[in-house]
Amino acid sequence: MAKRTAVKDAVKDKSAGGVNPRQPCPCGSGKRYKACHGAAGGAADVIVSRPFEGLAAxxxxxxxxxxxxxxxxxxxxxxxxxxxxxxxxxxxxxxxxxxxxxxxxxxxxxxxxxxxxxxxxxxxxxxxxxxxxxxxxxxxxxxxxxxxxxxxxxxxxxxxxxxxxxxxxxxxxxxxxxxxxxxxxxxxxxxxxAILPTERVDAPDVEAAYWVDAGDKAHLRWVRPEPEETLLAALARLSVRGELDLGEGSRYAGSFRAHGLLVPVWDLDRELHSSEWAPGAEALGKRVSDALAGLDAEPLSEAERRARDGLRGRQITLR
Incomplete structure (x- = not known):
């Protein structure tokens, strides 16, 4: 059965456990049902902010x-x-x-x-x-x-x-x-x-990270799978510790949102080959993982909260 039909059928009989129009739509869009599959035209006009959610890729x-x-x-x-x-x-x-x-x-x-x-x-x-x-x-x-x-x-x-x-x-x-x-x-x-030279960073436990030569400087763009607020907290902790980089010649530049995920960006010394940043990316990935794991046991300090607010102020959203 097609998904749209299945969702609409769920509200035909309220006594059978149908969907409240004010509740989240069962399709996973994040919208209320009345603004998604419960609206005229179904989901065709609903913006799905995280279209690839549920895929390992x-x-x-x-x-x-x-x-x-x-x-x-x-x-x-x-x-x-x-x-x-x-x-x-x-x-x-x-x-x-x-x-x-x-x-x-x-x-x-x-x-x-x-x-x-x-x-x-x-x-x-x-x-x-x-x-x-x-x-x-x-x-x-x-x-x-x-x-x-x-x-x-x-x-x-x-x-x-x-x-x-x-x-x-x-x-x-x-x-x-x-x-x-x-x-x-x-x-x-x-x-x-129009092509900018681009290389995939090849390092253990590093996925969706790309080195890009933008002409005057190079960048590392790294799509992260974690929820935005959780990731920002971990990045803020590393920032306060002076550990939010990939080594000498790198600097955290900010981040952008794309299709529901956060993409942190680092400025890099473009004189170094893309492969030379792989060890730094691997080490940074390990520090991020450790910081994420420690968030429940140790809440952010006042300095880390200020750092998080600063990082949040350096974000843009791609539509």
Missing amino acids: EAELIALREFVPSATVKLPLKDGAAREVTLATVLPMAAAGLVRADGTAFVGLQVQTRSGDLSRDLARAVRWALNAETGDALPVVGPDNGDDPGRLQDLLDTGATLSPDLHADFAWWLPPDNEPTGDVALSLERANA
Whole structure:
């Protein structure tokens, strides 16, 4: 049974334990039921602030969506999928999906969303890719036609992690020995010109952390899975101890919110190779874990609370 139908059926009979319109919607959006699946039009217009929640790959998906320029990774689809589907950061002319001339199926992450739920839009693109013909392209997802494609969580192995392949350009858009022409060639040229050199930080227990060369300086952007307030408290504790860095040549710059998670950012000495920051990231990750574990036993001190307020003031939200 489709999720929207199942949720609506839950309120048909109040005596059977239906949903109070003022209670959180069972779909997990965080909205009251009357403003979500209980509203006219269902969930199509509801903004889901954390679309990848419940997926082990949540943080990696956010990184690929928001700041990794050129990367691909096979989607861990559940058994029975008609074909392999490759998730791509961006496709030619920002298409939502395409099946290349060699039969490789892609869906794009960096596209204009057509509903309030990015996971739902991606699910529709994946379902399209599973059935599309060679050479087909899906320019955009939607608009919503009333069907219920489910969500990405319904299609993927929720416990699977992602290890994307990063690319220096977008040559992978085309099969080998295939020269681009027309709009595709123009789109490829523009996309290549906009790439910032980016590397995934390869260190034990470090996931969704990326080194980015922004020209005048380099950054480390690290998508963290913890609840925002809990993470801020741990970061504040490290800040007071002078331990909120990755070693010499690094400085905590602030953070931004993306799709429900916090992404701390560090400024780095760009003269150092990206791999040279891996030990510092590993050590910082261990300090963050220890600080998180100690929060229940030892509440924040006055100095740490002030530090937390300072860190909170250095945040922005990506919409």
